[in-house]
Amino acid sequence: MAPDPAGRKPEPVREPPAGENPLRLGMRRERIAEPCVMIIFGASGDLTRRKLMPALASLHARRLLPPGFTVLGVGRTAWSDERFRQIMQEAVAEFADRELAAGAQWDAFAAGLMYQCTDLGSADAYGGLARRLTDLDQIRGTDGNHVFYLAMPPSLYPPIIGGLGEAGLDSGDRCWTRVIIEKPFGRDLATAQTLNRDVNRVFHESQVYRIDHYLGKETVQNLLVFRFANAFLEPTWNRQFIDHVQISVAEDIGIGDRGGYYEEAGVLRDMFQNHLLQLLCLVAMEAPVAFEADAVRDEKVKVLRAVRSLDAGAHRVHAVRGQYAAGQVLGRPAGAYRHEDGVQRKSVTPTYAALKLHVDNWRWQGVPFYLRSGKRLARKTSEIAVVYRQVPHLLFGGEARADLVPNVISLRIQPDEGIALRFEVKRPGMSLRMRPVDMDFSYGSSFGLLEMPNAYERLLLDCMLGDSTLFTRRDEVEAAWRVLQPVLEAWDHAPEEGLEFYESGTWGPVAAHDLLRADGRRWRRI
Ligand SMILES: NC(=O)c1ccc[n+]([C@@H]2O[C@H](COP(=O)([O-])OP(=O)(O)OC[C@H]3O[C@@H](n4cnc5c(N)ncnc54)[C@H](OP(=O)(O)O)[C@@H]3O)[C@@H](O)[C@H]2O)c1
Numbered sequence: 214m215a216p217d218p219a220g221r222k223p224e225p226v227r228e229p230p231a232g233e234n235p236l237r238l239g240m241r242r243e244r245i246a247e248p249c250v251m252i253i254f255g256a257s258g259d260l261t262r263r264k265l266m267p268a269l270a271s272l273h274a275r276r277l278l279p280p281g282f283t284v285l286g287v288g289r290t291a292w293s294d295e296r297f298r299q300i301m302q303e304a305v306a307e308f309a310d311r312e313l314a315a316g317a318q319w320d321a322f323a324a325g326l327m328y329q330c331t332d333l334g335s336a337d338a339y340g341g342l343a344r345r346l347t348d349l350d351q352i353r354g355t356d357g358n359h360v361f362y363l364a365m366p367p368s369l370y371p372p373i374i375g376g377l378g379e380a381g382l383d384s385g386d387r388c389w390t391r392v393i394i395e396k397p398f399g400r401d402l403a404t405a406q407t408l409n410r411d412v413n414r415v416f417h418e419s420q421v422y423r424i425d426h427y428l429g430k431e432t433v434q435n436l437l438v439f440r441f442a443n444a445f446l447e448p449t450w451n452r453q454f455i456d457h458v459q460i461s462v463a464e465d466i467g468i469g470d471r472g473g474y475y476e477e478a479g480v481l482r483d484m485f486q487n488h489l490l491q492l493l494c495l496v497a498m499e500a501p502v503a504f505e506a507d508a509v510r511d512e513k514v515k516v517l518r519a520v521r522s523l524d525a526g527a528h529r530v531h532a533v534r535g536q537y538a539a540g541q542v543l544g545r546p547a548g549a550y551r552h553e554d555g556v557q558r559k560s561v562t563p564t565y566a567a568l569k570l571h572v573d574n575w576r577w578q579g580v581p582f583y584l585r586s587g588k589r590l591a592r593k594t595s596e597i598a599v600v601y602r603q604v605p606h607l608l609f610g611g612e613a614r615a616d617l618v619p620n621v622i623s624l625r626i627q628p629d630e631g632i633a634l635r636f637e638v639k640r641p642g643m644s645l646r647m648r649p650v651d652m653d654f655s656y657g658s659s660f661g662l663l664e665m666p667n668a669y670e671r672l673l674l675d676c677m678l679g680d681s682t683l684f685t686r687r688d689e690v691e692a693a694w695r696v697l698q699p700v701l702e703a704w705d706h707a708p709e710e711g712l713e714f715y716e717s718g719t720w721g722p723v724a725a726h727d728l729l730r731a732d733g734r735r736w737r738r739i
Contacts, residue, residue: 246677247389248281248355250346254333254373255364256286256297260395264426265364266301267309268669273322274313277674281354283325285345289332297328325353333365333373339380346382357388360676364395371411378415393422393676396487397478398685401701402694409687418687422676427488428683429668429675431656432630436495436597437504439624439632447500449601450576456619457581459598459737460492462626463590465542467717468564472555479562480534481697481704484586490517490693491685492626493582496597497572506682510689517692521571524699531570532700533711533724534563537589540717547589547717561708564588565715567725568700569732581732585725589717594739595626609645616647621737630665631655 251269253261272278286297302323306314313319329345331338350357361377363370374392377383384390394412399405412421427433440446449455462484468475475483494513501508523531539549550556550564565587572582601620607613621635633651640646656662675683685693704710713722720726720736729735 244678245277246279246674246679247358248279248353249358249360249389249677250283250285250349250353250355251360251362251673251677252285252287252342252346253362253364254287254369255362256284256328257288257290257292257300258364260364261286262300262304263308264667264669265362265673267305267313268667268673270305270313270319270322271309271667272670272674274318277670279677281325283327283349283353283355285349286326286328287331287333287342288328289330291330292328294327298323298326301326333369333376336372336376336379339376339382343380343382357385359385359388359390360393361391362393362395367395367397367399370394370408374412374415383415383420389420389679390416391420391422391676391679392416393424393673393684395424397482398423398487398690399694400477400482402691402698405690405694409691413687419681421687422672422681422684423686423690424672425487425491425685426668426672427491428685429670429672430626431665431668431671432624432626433492433495434683435632436492436624437509440495441500450599452576452578452580454601455580456600456602457583457732457734458496459596459600460489460496460582460584461598461736461739462488462492462586462595463593463720463739464586464588465590465593465718467537467547467550467589468553468556470554472553475564476556476560476562479704480564480566480586480588481701485566485568485584486693486697487685489584489586490696492597493520493570493572493584496599497577497582499576504682506680506684507686509682510686514686514689514692515574516572517689517696519572519574519577520696521573522699523568523570523696528700528703529711531568531728532703533567533713533722533728534704535565535587535713535715535722535725536560536562537564537587537717538714540589540719542589542718543592549714549717550589561712563704563712565590565721565725567721567728569728570696583729583734583736585721585736587715587721591718591720592739594628596737596739597624597626598622598737599624600734600737609647611645613645613647618649623737627665629655629657631657631659 253265255261269284302314302319327349329342331342346359349355363373365373399408494516497516498512501512537550540547551558551560567583567585570582570584599622603617603619607617617637623633625631631654633653635649635651637647638650640648656665672683713724715722726736
């Protein structure tokens with residue numbers, strides 16, 4: 214294996230066409246990747262239809278894909294290239310924009326879509342794949358540059374990685390090879406470590422892109438800009454001024470047709486190990502020395518390593534779980550988790566969890582981070598709320614004192630992406646009464662955006678460009694599992710202990726509210 218087969222050469226810079234407004238085109242001195250083939254393992258699956266192909270078609274329409282860009286879809290379903298193109302066209306029309314799936318624009322994109330019917334569980338598959346790639350590289354001028362995207366059942370990751378290595382598809386001369394691995398990355402610390410070893414036996418770490426689409430969200434990236442490009446924030450972003458932090462990722466939907474997967478996973482593996490702990494890292498991390506992959510990831514790992522362990526019974530006090538029962542969501546009847554397809558009638562899989570974590574370092578000592586996520590909650594929303602301490606001494610007595618609420622900076626990740634600062638003002642009138650108001654920045658109104666850029670677009674492009682800043686590193690994934698491991702073990706050991714059933718359409722189990730009430734706090738009403 215070459216020392217750094219990811220081959221980060223300087224990328225060509227493309228200028229906007231004369232007379233075009235580069236900002237409107239979204240291509241202000243954008244870098245263009247080198248020609249490449251993206252091999253999607255699992256091309257007949259849900260992720261490809263709903264996310265990957267719409268993202269690629271949109272990148273094509275925005276002229277951000279390299280010349281000769283090619284997709285080789287792989288699955289067991291017996292499709293021809295033509296059939297694959299038809300199905301993908303329907304998918305793009307359904308899950309993205311009808312315009313992207315029509316006319317000359319679609320035809321040009323579809324000319325680069327190929328399909329190969331292969332059982333990747335069979336060792337013979339990889340020779341055929343290598344031959345097809347050699348042909349495609351010649352026909353399409355892609356120079357042997359390959360991105361392998363593993364959109365497959367995770368049980369197949371090890372044989373696929375091994376198969377690629379044995380077929381010599383892990384690297385090449387004067388070209389680059391990268392591999393994108395979907396979540397879940399392992400199902401606990403031990404399996405994640407094993408998978409990392411299997412992956413790194415074949416691929417150099419610089420070739421590996423572990424994807425967490427949350428990191429591709431515009432508002433999540435903005436969190437770094439907000440923190441590290443504004444001078445006013447840093448002096449108060451610490452234990453002296455901040456009382457606590459709340460991170461909420463709420464979904465109003467249930468598990469849909471993913472019962473089999475969810476029964477195995479549960480909410481901690483599905484949401485906390487990746488999305489919520491990533492958000493925690495971005496809020497709590499120190500300023501990296503540069504906005505570069507390793508510098509950013511070094512700081513995130515330090516946060517995860519500083520999280521106080523929930524072992525030795527701490528999970529009983531600091532972790533809460535629940536499962537949705539029947540109820541009403543947004544005025545519509547919603548059934549119980551136990552009645553979903555693919556779910557056991559006596560299932561004890563948690564669909565909601567709340568954790569209280571401490572980051573034991575100088576900046577955050579004594580500041581609790583409350584994390585919650587669940588399905589079938591009252592509404593779909595993701596938010597980080599940084600709640601400040603009260604002022605040390607209040608000048609205004611009497612009624613004013615009763616009105617006082619703490620300052621809050623809330624970062625809305627979705628929907629209605631933006632940032633709000635809550636502070637106190639005097640109510641107009643003769644008496645001295647106060648009221649909290651919000652100073653509110655909204656992406657939609659400030660930038661005239663109807664829709665935020667798609668996270669997968671950003672991440673797919675970054676991978677083609679060799680930029681892994683927004684992907685998780687080996688030690689980071691393992692550190693995240695290490696945080697959750699004691700809770701996972703305790704919950705697996707006593708699956709019914711403390712499991713509370715909450716009505717669909719509410720804000721989760723009573724115990725989650727008690728978790729904060731015990732500290733004299735409460736969850737924000739979002
Ligand atoms: N769907 C999402 O929204 C989502 C979100 C985040 C992460 N993910 C992750 O992405 C991965 C894929 O999810 P998905 O929802 O797309 O799954 P899916 O709909 O079940 O699709 C699985 C794909 O794998 C292919 N496959 C399975 N066994 C194969 C084999 N032996 N040889 C060749 N192909 C094989 C299937 O092809 P055939 O059917 O043709 O055999 C199909 O294309 C999973 O790891 C999942 O956790 C999915």
